[in-house]
Amino acid sequence: MTEKMCLAEKLRVGQTVVSAWASLPSPIFSNLFLKSGYEAITLDLQHGLLTTADARDSIREIIIGGGHAVARTCVDDFKNASWLLDMGAEVIIAPMINSVADAKKLVEFCKYPPLGSRSYGAVGATMTSGTTMDEYFASADKKTLAIAMIETPEAYEALEDILAVDGLDGVFVGPADLSLTVSGGQRVEPVADASLAMQKDIAEKTRAAGKIAGIYCVSKGHLQHSKAAGYQFMTFGTDSTLFMSAASEAAKALD
Template identity: 30%
Template sequence: MPAPVNPFKAAIREDRFQLGLWVALASPYAAEVVSASGYDWLLIDGEHGPNDIPLLSAQVQAVMRSGSHPMVRLPCGEAWMIKQILDAGAQTLLIPMVESVEQAKALVKAVRYPPHGIRGVGAALGRASEFSRIGDYLQTANEQVCLLLQIESRAGLEALDDIASLEGVDGLFIGPSDLAADMGYLGQPGHPAVTAAITDAFQRIAKAGKASGIMTLDLGQAHIYRSLGASFMAIGTDVTLLVAATEKLRSDFISSESGSAKPVSGY
């Protein structure tokens, strides 16, 4: 029996747009709640979310039972982290702050078994092989791992063509917030100069035959990115949605009480 098919990797290879959402609450229970919302993929964030490997693993498990594909962003591209989260069952990884072809080559090796890479052979101990119940896991795992590299600096953009040309890199994800900061537009990911740089990057990624990804909290900007050819895109985060919903609920209640003669304490 081979390794499970990676539905996200299959979709981007077939140029089927994949809609996603960021998951950063660092809670398997919250991840499970969100996973039934109909998104194609959920990004479990280990870079800015307060996560470690066991907690990331638990969230992968929670999302795997749903129709959403669990993607993991590690805090950095350390080979030991990649090895552990792949063994825990993650199949799609997003690695932040990639700025050189040398770095990208090392990441390709980190997600592959020898002789094509350096991934340690220990999946029999983990969920990835169903605890050694998948007999052909070692022979088929490489094909089902999806490696996405995050380009979010001017240095990354300069190296983009060489990075995108690498076999084993399945997609490039543009980080608009960090890119904007590096370009001198801190807090302005929608600045015209940043959008122009993203437009150029998307065109170069498409020319290399790779998938292009991005995320935004602005639906207007999301439609722009989609029109530019984004292959996969996240349009929100669990954290910001929770903040918005709880504040709106309170505001709506207070507004509805404004005409009441009876004061409500605490306002």
């Protein structure tokens, strides 16, 4: 039997992966996303309603269901980046990484020595996947990804230096916050021409550095544009939004 590729392997060989976005505090939604055809689910601990316990249970559900678990942490929550990896997450997306120092801090918590200083003991990941700790440790730094969010003018200006940080696997664009911060708080325009041009530039520089370019997509058109721009890892489809949209249609069935 051929061993299932991890998400890092898929992205490194050039595959495009679209992930669902989970903001609601129940592993049931992760299960439903997998049954609906998604192969990856991104758990939003920054703005979503999930607690760390919800994330732990969702990660287990995703692994058992054959999917890839991705987790976005809160700002500066580096300690939980390590913990979420220990639970079995394959990718950590960290928001507001604005400098080389921020990127190095992320790597420190996501990678084992000598790249970082992640502590040994991924109990959740090994129990759920059925691997030993030695087996997990032998390939963890290659099979788990540390991804820095680019969502401020400071991060954009420092992009090439951030991408050069050893152990950082790629970047993930937060297009709403990037447009908000670049405009000095005046506009949230993730698909304005200027925003799309900046997003394309980020993807090109990231791919040129040999790293993974990811982005949050706000519409189907934005998803297609992002793929054409060079993004490999894209999130599209949020549980709360999808549920409310479908529920709204159902509620109007007799109108």
